[in-house]
Amino acid sequence: MSNLKKLAGQTAVYGLSSILGRSINFLMIIVYTEYLSKEAMGSFTSIYALIGFLNIVFTYGMETTFFRFSTGKNLDPKKVYNSTQSLLVTSTLVLGSGLFLLAPWLAEWLDYPGQAYLFRWTALILSFDAILAIPFAKLRLENKALIFAGAKIFNIFLNIFFNLLLIIVFPYLITKGIISEGFLGYRSDWGVEYILLSNLLANGLIIPLVWWKAGFFKFQLEGAIVKPMWAYSIPLLFMGLAGVTNELLSRFLFEYVLPPNFYAGLSAREAGGIFGANFKLAILMNLVIQAFKYAAEPFFFKQSTDKNSPQLYAKVMHVFILFCTLLMIAISVNLDWLGPFFLRQSGYGAGLFIVPTLLMGYLLLGVYFNLSIWFKITDQTKYSFWITLVGAALTVAVIFIFVPIWGYMGGALSTIICYFVMCLLCYLYGQKYYPIPYQTARGLFYLLISFVVSYLGFYLELGDPIINFLAKNSLIIFYLGLIFLLEKDQIKSYLPKRKKL
Template identity: 70%
Template structure:
């Protein structure tokens, strides 16, 4: 049980920093919806979806491979770090240079004529992200949770301050005569461009600090180390693409699949901006999953040699489902006031109906992450390719079929359909090759009950705010009552075990 306490403690550190940092970053949606046009938001949504895909390509699963080989018995962790970082620096510079040169062609294909500079900045952002990936992974492996969290927070704060400076403060200073027009080349007609510049500058400034904290490395590319790592990580590249396909492909393709004038007064790019902004309301679930992943991945590998590890993994999964289902209900039933609090401007509320579905999709992403430990520990990472391929196909097919007919709801359905299929398949093969005693029946019951209560609470109409607030949030108590009834004996054991340890 001390292992669970260790995981909980590290998840709390990662979670607090991640939730705090991303919450600060999330507040930028107030700035974007308040100061930028829906077309700018559409551009931000589409291009940052592309960045999400290419981030996976630029790191190609080497973070997990680094964890796996650094914790092995036959290799020096410092040599693994030096070789992995050398490979990532080399490959990211090469890929970034190629993308930089292809920027005019990409801008033309994606319908951004005359804005090829956006894709040159994208190339630099991707390169900076890639060269930071392994140093951040090393901090996690060495249990330097506070350093990791502090570095992430510093990066986010820099990004937020630069966004505020470029989008709000400088235009106001220029308009009020505090700065001359065109100060330092500032352009009043730019909008989304300043989101990219803020990200680029913040990432560039953080590199020396993170490299110093993780420890500088001597350039080395030993094929005896790198070839097995590459073989291990290649299937994980496709698994990563599956996750990002589920999360981002709907936002990347939405403006190209939604019919013109599907929503009154909005062109496809503007509708994509509304869709992307609404996606951010599901960020709390994503924050929890990201924090859990930061702590759980190295934890799972460290516990893999323990004969009782399957029972431990099962308890972790069950606790994860209980926490996340409660979170899903709490957000969904309060969307009527949470949504307008963060999403400013008119024309956004119509898309709020997709949020409970997105929350459930993110929850299944977390379940899938728990399940996927079987092929990471048994070195059967090739299974991730087949699961990924099927999940990606499902996601894209649902987008192509559902978005033209259902709009925002069709885009959210792709997220849910993809992760549902991937979770079921991963569970089936996991139990076949690496059995873990999950409480499957209870887990499914909690998931389906929470999803139903989430949409029920969202849909209940009340003219009186406080009456509606009390009625909707009573559904949380109803779900808690179900959990307490079914988990009474287990909660008693868990409480006693924590007290003893």
């Protein structure tokens, strides 16, 4: 129980930066949907899906590799840090330069004629993210959670500052005649450009701070360290791609797969903006998963030598499912007012019905992260390649088959189908090579009943707003009561025992 408390505490600290960052990113949707066009939102959705996908390629599993080798026996942690960072900086120079040079071709191919600068900025954003990955991982490994959170929060507020300055403040000053249209090269016809530029400036400005706090590295590539690290990380690259393939590829491909005039009065890019904006509403689930991941990954590795670690991993999984299913219901039943509050312009509400499906998809991604610990701690990362390959194939197939038929829901379904199959495969292989006593039947029950309750609450309509609100949210109480009824013995075991008089 003390280990679970420790993990919960670390999750809370890491979650401060992760949840704050993603929450503010989530809140920025209010600004974007208020001040930018649906076409600009479509561009934002597509380009940031590409960034998320390529970010995995640029880091290729090196964070997890760094944790594994830094906690391994007979290895100098300083040499591991130097080698990992040196390898990542070298590969970033190659990948970043290549993407920078290919920018004009990408702009034409992705239907952004004359906007090659968007993809040059993308190359720089990806490069800055990559060279910060290992220093941030080192702070996590050394339990410098406050420094980690502080740097992340500083980056967040820089990003917000530049976004608000460029999207709201400058246009206001121009309309008031305080500054002219061309002030510092400002262009009022830009939209997604200012989102990218804000991200670029914020990331670039924190590099010296993070490198200083984590410790500057010495360029060092020792074959004895780099070679096994490379072999360990490459399968993780494919596992990482699995984590973003469904979530991001669906958003990236949506506008290119959707038939012309599928939604009356909307271009494919505008429909992609609506799809992407509703995807953002489901990010509340991903906030929890990301915070959990930051704390759980080093925690899992450190606990791997304990003989009771399988039982601990099973408990962590069960608590994770309980909490996340409750969160899914809480969001879903309140979408009737959450949607209009965050998605400001008319038209975005047409995609709200896919949000519970997307929430379940994110939840299954979190389940997969829990399940995947078996091949990380047994050095069997090769299995991630095959599991990922199946998941990626399913994602692409579902998108191409169902988006032209069902539009928004076709894109959302790829989330559940992909991650459920990946979870199933990971569970079956894991129980064979590293058995963990998961409460499988009960976990599946909670997933199913919470999904049904989520859609029941979403579609429930009783007329009077107050009665409707109370009725919808009573489903949260119902689910809490069900958890208490089924888990009362476990809950009692967590409570402190009374001392006998």
